[in-house]
Amino acid sequence: MSENLQYFFNSLISVKGVGNKFFDGLKRLLPNTRFKDILFHLPVSVIDRSYTPFIMDAQVGQIATLKVDVLKHIPSPKVRGRKIPYKILCSDDSGFITLNFFNAGNYLQRSIPVGAKICISGKIEEFDGGRCMSHPDYVVPISQFEKIAGLEPVYPLTYAITNKMIRNVVDVVLSNMPTVPEWQNDAEISFTDALKFMHRPIKNSELMYEAKKRLAYDEILANQLALALSREKFKSEIGEKIVSDGRFVNPFISSFGYELTGAQKRVLSEVIDDLKSDSKMLRLLQGDVGSGKTIIAMIALLTVVESDYQGAFMVPTEILAEQHFSTFTNLLKKAGLEEKIKILLLTGKDKGKAKEDKLLSIKNGSVDIVIGTHALFQDKVKFKNLSLAVIDEQHKFGVHQRLELGNKGEENKCNILTMTATPIPRTLAMTSFGDMDLSIIDEMPPNRKQVETKVISMNKIDELIASVSLQMNSGLLKKLYWVCPLVEESEKIDLSDVISRYENLKQIFGEKVALIHGKMKADEKNLVMKDFANPDGKTKILVATTVIEVGVNVPEATLMVIEHSERFGLSSLHQLRGRIGRGADKSICILLHSSRMTAIAKERLSIMKETTDGFKIAEKDLKLRGAGDVLGVRQSGIIDFKIANLEDDYDLFLAASQDVKNLLSFDKKNNTERWKNLQFLLQLFEYTKQNNNLKG
Numbered sequence: 001m002s003e004n005l006q007y008f009f010n011s012l013i014s015v016k017g018v019g020n021k022f023f024d025g026l027k028r029l030l031p032n033t034r035f036k037d038i039l040f041h042l043p044v045s046v047i048d049r050s051y052t053p054f055i056m057d058a059q060v061g062q063i064a065t066l067k068v069d070v071l072k073h074i075p076s077p078k079v080r081g082r083k084i085p086y087k088i089l090c091s092d093d094s095g096f097i098t099l100n101f102f103n104a105g106n107y108l109q110r111s112i113p114v115g116a117k118i119c120i121s122g123k124i125e126e127f128d129g130g131r132c133m134s135h136p137d138y139v140v141p142i143s144q145f146e147k148i149a150g151l152e153p154v155y156p157l158t159y160a161i162t163n164k165m166i167r168n169v170v171d172v173v174l175s176n177m178p179t180v181p182e183w184q185n186d187a188e189i190s191f192t193d194a195l196k197f198m199h200r201p202i203k204n205s206e207l208m209y210e211a212k213k214r215l216a217y218d219e220i221l222a223n224q225l226a227l228a229l230s231r232e233k234f235k236s237e238i239g240e241k242i243v244s245d246g247r248f249v250n251p252f253i254s255s256f257g258y259e260l261t262g263a264q265k266r267v268l269s270e271v272i273d274d275l276k277s278d279s280k281m282l283r284l285l286q287g288d289v290g291s292g293k294t295i296i297a298m299i300a301l302l303t304v305v306e307s308d309y310q311g312a313f314m315v316p317t318e319i320l321a322e323q324h325f326s327t328f329t330n331l332l333k334k335a336g337l338e339e340k341i342k343i344l345l346l347t348g349k350d351k352g353k354a355k356e357d358k359l360l361s362i363k364n365g366s367v368d369i370v371i372g373t374h375a376l377f378q379d380k381v382k383f384k385n386l387s388l389a390v391i392d393e394q395h396k397f398g399v400h401q402r403l404e405l406g407n408k409g410e411e412n413k414c415n416i417l418t419m420t421a422t423p424i425p426r427t428l429a430m431t432s433f434g435d436m437d438l439s440i441i442d443e444m445p446p447n448r449k450q451v452e453t454k455v456i457s458m459n460k461i462d463e464l465i466a467s468v469s470l471q472m473n474s475g476l477l478k479k480l481y482w483v484c485p486l487v488e489e490s491e492k493i494d495l496s497d498v499i500s501r502y503e504n505l506k507q508i509f510g511e512k513v514a515l516i517h518g519k520m521k522a523d524e525k526n527l528v529m530k531d532f533a534n535p536d537g538k539t540k541i542l543v544a545t546t547v548i549e550v551g552v553n554v555p556e557a558t559l560m561v562i563e564h565s566e567r568f569g570l571s572s573l574h575q576l577r578g579r580i581g582r583g584a585d586k587s588i589c590i591l592l593h594s595s596r597m598t599a600i601a602k603e604r605l606s607i608m609k610e611t612t613d614g615f616k617i618a619e620k621d622l623k624l625r626g627a628g629d630v631l632g633v634r635q636s637g638i639i640d641f642k643i644a645n646l647e648d649d650y651d652l653f654l655a656a657s658q659d660v661k662n663l664l665s666f667d668k669k670n671n672t673e674r675w676k677n678l679q680f681l682l683q684l685f686e687y688t689k690q691n692n693n694l695k696g
């Protein structure tokens with residue numbers, strides 16, 4: 001790392017004036033506490049202290065900065081029941097002003113001594129016809145007047161850290177800034193100047209705007225360039241050429257009993273083309289819940305098995321792994337392939353000898369396809385010749401994990417297909433998955449009925465239960481989900497809601513009701529789920545927490561009741577609702593809400609009522625929540641923009657992705673000055689240039 005670059009990574013503890021206590025406080029604000037972290041800790045607003053009138057001219061209510069002489073201290077008299085402040089009388093040539101300090105100690109006599117010339121800044125007030133100022137924001141020696149009487153940046157703060165403290169540290173860091181190369185093409189403001197403008201604001205809104213934009217572009221450019229480089233590297237590694245003859249795939253597809261939709265066919269051929277080419281596949285398959293992604297994944301897996309390679313199918317939950325395993329097993333049986341293709345289930349449940357046996361058969365290649373949870377990531381899992389890793393519900397895994405699984409392939413030749421049912425808004429897709437090719441299933445299988453959504457007050461729950469009972473007796477309603485939110489998603493999960501609803505419904509429907517939640521053992525969950533999924537099973541009503549959110553498939557279930565739906569986020573509601581409407585019968589989703597709801601909660605429910613289009617829902621979700629929260633990406637650390645804003649800076653994203661294209665095709669090839677300078681940018685934003693691991 002060059003010396004100039006190193007500067008940005010120095011620890012703030014090395015700044016004069018930052019002691020241990022101050023440093024601990026800073027850590028709460030900036031976990032990394034390096035120079036760059038405080039430089040990118042931008043002010044959220046600005047206070048104008050440039051109004052510097054004489055006392056008598058000062059407008060009441062305005063923030064003013066004044067030069068005054070200290071005339072006299074008037075300590076607060078001890079009067080019971082009344083709060084009289086400690087007063088300090090000051091003056092200038094035009095008149096008098098009183099400084100008020102409530103609950104002040106004697107320290108004021110020392111810090112603002114009579115006879116001193118000082119500079120004060122704060123809001124001008126009026127009392128008994130005179131001017132006063134209560135608890136001035138600044139009381140400093142007159143020599144600091146010029147520094148105070150301008151625009152003051154206001155920083156996000158935390159306990160024990162004041163704005164002044166941040167300003168002082170930033171000031172030191174800014175003052176010693178080393179020379180930084182220019183990596184932008186036509187920037188009007190240099191990186192260093194842009195930071196200076198942000199932290200020492202000036203009254204030129206155009207320049208301020210340019211400065212902010214410059215820094216936002218730097219941040220976006222670093223992200224887009226890093227993703228592009230990672231992608232380029234991934235692609236340049238030769239993948240195994242898959243030569244398939246259709247001997248498994250053809251009978252498999254014929255056994256479905258339905259035609260693939262046009263969208264499925266298109267996406268499948270995109271995937272197969274990737275597999276057959278000699279560069280590696282890194283593809284994101286997007287499609288709404290129930291659009292038929294799983295089937296496509298299974299066909300892709302069989303394709304590599306035809307070439308004598310192994311495949312892995314990774315899903316986020318055990319239930320889902322088990323369900324995919326049994327679906328796959330059944331389909332293979334139907335196609336008469338159960339003898340020819342060996343599939344295996346691997347989850348966290350596997351222990352001891354049985355697990356060792358499984359690991360061995362994966363390693364020696366006697367198993368063709370492994371379906372499992374993140375247990376597949378464990379170091380112990382070694383494949384003989386893994387050629388395709390499918391990762392379902394991709395957002396539940398981080399960028400690192402998807403690359404890790406890919407690395408399990410022999411000599412890094414593994415193709416990666418990730419799938420998500422959560423539509424990803426375009427900016428988010430660019431920033432988090434910009435390194436991947438995209439396939440979209442934008443068409444539902446033809447037998448799907450639209451799900452009708454009703455928003456109903458909790459007060460009507462008795463009528464709802466009566467109507468459920470009636471419809472079940474008449475045979476109109478076969479199976480239904482009843483979802484209750486967890487009050488808290490902490491370690492000590494509060495299950496009271498879901499359990500009391502279960503007991504309540506059990507009194508009415510008896511044996512027909514079953515309960516499933518995340519704290520149950522995997523075996524128990526599995527039994528409950530199996531019985532519910534079985535058309536002849538005794539379970540007709542499944543009371544559940546969001547454990548059913550992902551992937552579960554029970555076509556007979558045509559009603560879903562979601563209690564306290566106002567507590568769920570849009571994407572959860574959409575995922576949950578995707579569990580119904582999977583068969584030929586019409587389905588209904590009932591969103592029960594309590595009487596008190598926030599405006600945002602109301603809006604969420606009305607969006608759910610209006611549309612079943614996942615993309616529309618995702619866009620609205622982005623608007624309501626802000627990008628960081630959609631998909632829970634913040635927790636998974638995929639994106640972490642400090643300066644840029646995913647919604648406001650969309651044009652910058654577009655510009656950057658175009659810029660990056662030119663950079664790769666020209667600057668990189670010719671190793672231009674700009675290309676060299678960009679290495680500084682990448683390192684500054686901690687995208688290391690050699691590997692494909694992204695930060696996060």
Ligand code: ADP
Binds near residue numbers: 258292294
């Ligand atoms: P996803 O994984 O996208 O949520 P699945 O692959 O689980 O969707 O498909 C949901 C259901 O639709 C499954 O029961 C599947 O067999 C069925 N299905 C998939 N593709 C079609 C199709 N082209 N026509 C009819 N049914 C289909």
Ligand code: MG
Binds near residue numbers: 290294551
């Ligand atoms: Mg699925």
